[in-house]
Amino acid sequence: MKIVIIEDEILVAEELVSNLKQIDPNIEIVSILSSVKEAVNYFSANPQPDLIFSDIQLGDGLSFDIAKDITIDVPVIFCTAFDEYALEAFRVNGIEYILKPFSLESLGKALLKFQNMQKIMAGSIAQKYEAAMEALKAKNKNSSTTIMVKYRDRLLPFSHDKIALFYLENEITYMQCHNGKVYSMSESLEELEHKTAEKFFRMNRQFLVNRNAIIDVTDYFPRKLKVNLLFSFDKDIIVSREKRSRLLAWLTV
Incomplete structure (x- = not known):
């Protein structure tokens, strides 16, 4: 299984790589990308992997912005600190997520879900990104100040x-x-x-x-x-x- 990681905190990315390798030594980490710009440039010039692990908040924007410039045709598992309410859109649209700090157990369950739903989850996720973004906007709008x-x-x-x-x-x-x-x-x-x-x-x-x-x-x-x-x-x-x-x-x- 080929995986791309999108994460701007190198220590978090390295921990994710280590944990994924513990779960499955055959996993190949194709690339670690640290920004929206780097991800857009990478996917413009390289084949897409089997799966993407991505943080939501990156240094130059939200990872959802990647889908504005590039059509992503593979599933994404988000590693994020957002709460479950804000991420309900991911569930509805078949996108898995794990909350930081993640554990071997949560990573293992996410990978298992991906393997079980691989065909269902395949296809453009641009609309799924959009739905998730709207959920996050609504949460921020309705949050108490x-x-x-x-x-x-x-x-x-x-x-x-x-x-x-x-x-x-x-x-x-x-x-x-x-x-x-x-x-x-x-x-x-x-x-x-x-x-x-x-x-x-x-x-x-x-x-x-x-x-x-x-x-x-x-x-x-x-x-x-x-x-x-x-x-x-x-x-x-x-x-x-x-x-x-x-x-x-x-x-x-």
Whole structure:
């Protein structure tokens, strides 16, 4: 089985390759592509594989954009952090997905489904991309722009614009507002990442930062970025080189 991986975080891509090889040593990873542009160029000049594993959010856009320029005639299994509700369109249209962080079990089940449904899933997926994109747009449109925080015996509403960042410290999640106030949270950063949609960026395992809290970013050796906030903050927010291009693209949207 020939597979192409579309993933802009090299460590995630390498982990995916390793896991797939553990499941089936005969799998051939034909190419690892890191952007929409690279994928379009690749599929314009090379035969399509048997199967594609693809992240949704890439540094230069969404992987759905690939289908705007290239007709993809093979099934795609998405590796994504989006929740099940947003991905219901994938199920309806016969596209499988696995949620990050993925496991050997979830990968194995996805491959098995592909093998069982190979003929059914074959054919252009441009319309399936479009349906999935509409589902994601609808989810973002309908998502609440308010985070509820339990403080003593009260529940306090905070609009996204009032929140500067969420961060993890000693395995506890905290929310810091622009006014400097800090609150502990019951949700994980993963859950908050889903709730805050495109206004916040997951810088690393520890920080989820609002775009309106950032004054600029600076180079940080080697090939990393340091995120500088509009206010004094006693922790360094460092973005890995694998996420560098995605962050820069997000900041320019």
